Amino acid sequence: MLSKKTQYALKALGYLAGKYGQGPVLISEISIEKKIPIKFLETILLELKQANILESKKGKGGGYYIAENPKKISLARAIRVVGGPIALLPCVSLNFYEKCLDCDEATCGLNKAMALTRDATLKILEKKTLAELIDG
């Protein structure tokens, strides 16, 4: 299951994708439209900015906007930034790998099965982009 935080992030990104090219969008606007607690949303957007998915402008007329064409940003990338690993086990994670303590990966059936599901999941999440989160 994706965490609430990750779900909020994806909803916010979908909203911003729909406004791509139209200048900065207020945190408060996203918060109201997408029903996300504003203070929580602040921290999420900041993380996405630090990962170069979003950019921001301070002061009057400021707000957040997507840093590059939404079609160039995959869901996998966004999920990793706010939600961590996509794989079901650390020993099959590409970006957050940790070795299994008590099994040999070459012969572990569980490892094989989970590596397959990781591949299947990534095939979709690397392909889908923020542009496909736009409403309607």
Place this chain on the structure above:
Amino acid sequence: MLSKKTQYALKALGYLAGKYGQGPVLISEISIEKKIPIKFLETILLELKQANILESKKGKGGGYYIAENPKKISLARAIRVVGGPIALLPCVSLNFYEKCLDCDEATCGLNKAMALTRDATLKILEKKTLAELIDG
């Protein structure tokens, strides 16, 4: 990510699958062989029994054993018993479905993407069985 509990469950089931047809196996044996805290393992095995994946025998010569041929029990079934949903969002879960509060599933791009990943994941986890978790 699968919880520690789910990982322990799958490791224990793999061990039991390797001993299928050889009578009851002690909790303590599984605990030592698979390096799982014994008290934690107790609760996990009990859950698996209540879901009819395992059976048990009390007293001397007792222990746990798999209830039916390991080839008949999918990883998806086992994971659902101890770990809950496989889908990444409640609104695309088949067994633990919850409606999204603020989006229309028919038009929600996120819903579509997550439904696809659920299908891809299940295709693998419904097919893989406990028999494939046997070591070596």
Place this chain on the structure above:
DNA sequence: ACAGCAGTCTACTGATACAATAGACTTAAA
């Protein structure tokens, strides 16, 4: 019958991560 083995059950505890909140600070535009 009973001794001891092994699973069952109830209850609790500590740690961690998730979710959310408060308030002071910085930057930029009008």
Place this chain on the structure above:
DNA sequence: TTTAAGTCTATTGTATCAGTAGACTGCTGT
């Protein structure tokens, strides 16, 4: 120079995860 907006630090409540303790029940062999 006032005001709007994002930024940062810090704290809090809550739930779930992970693990522990100990008493109880049922089975088997002697």
